[in-house]
Amino acid sequence: MSSQLSHNKDQPRIRKSLSDSSPTSSTATTKSLRHERLSRLSSSGSSDVSNDTTTNHAESYFSRRENRLSARKKAEEESANNDYKKMYEKALATNQRLKSRLETSKQELVMIQEQLQRAQQQKGRKGECGSNMLETEKKESWSLKKKISDMEEQVKVKADLKMENQRLKDENGALIRVITKLSK
Structure with missing residues (x-):
């Protein structure tokens, strides 16, 4: 019974020290906490049998905790990877959309340049016939x-x-x- 009391006294202190540690602490910190607890339990003066059972309980507790932490880390890494994948896919889609807009703009530019060349050619042709056109335009304006x-x-x-x-x-x-x- 005294071993259970000493066990109950030690447990809140250990829980407090575990809650003070960050959730992303390394396994070295959890191992040092485990050794600290084991040393407290062995110095409490309880029997060897109760020491073995508390040691087994403590080890199973810490191993479960380590498993939960590692599972949480894996989940966070997977979600981060998924986020990067989504961001990559979004950037890729944006690039494709911009490339298509660029191609469309290039095609429009070529068409406009062709129209400009045609207009300049027609203007040159009008210059040749311009003297005749000027005379007829003058006559028309005078009659108007x-x-x-x-x-x-x-x-x-x-x-x-x-x-x-x-x-x-x-x-x-x-x-x-x-x-x-x-x-x-």
């Missing part, structure tokens, strides 16, 4: 200016006629009033 001036004159005459028409309507209305008063 003449038509515009004729139309402006017609608008002025039309405005004068409207004013004359309004004046005559007013006179006609006045004469009608005078006649109606005289006929009464």
Whole structure:
């Protein structure tokens, strides 16, 4: 019974020291804690049989703890690897998308350059025929200016006629009033 009491007294201290250690501590730290606990248990003065059972319990506890820690580390490494794999796949997809956009842009650039060359060639051809075109354009612009001036004159005459028409309507209305008063 005294061995169980001493065992119970030692256990909270060990748990506290285990909880103080970081979860990513190395196996060397856990082994040193195991040896520390074993030395405490052997110095407690208990019998050899209880020492063997507590040693077995302690060793099984620490081996289970080590297994859990190693499993946790493996899981973290796998998730990190998966993250890197996802990041790689995402970067690869982005690169493919950008490459396709670049190809499209290059094709558009080639098409625009061809159009520019065609336009420059046509402009050169117009320069050869330009003197004839200038003469015809001058004639057309002169005839258009003449038509515009004729139309402006017609608008002025039309405005004068409207004013004359309004004046005559007013006179006609006045004469009608005078006649109606005289006929009464």
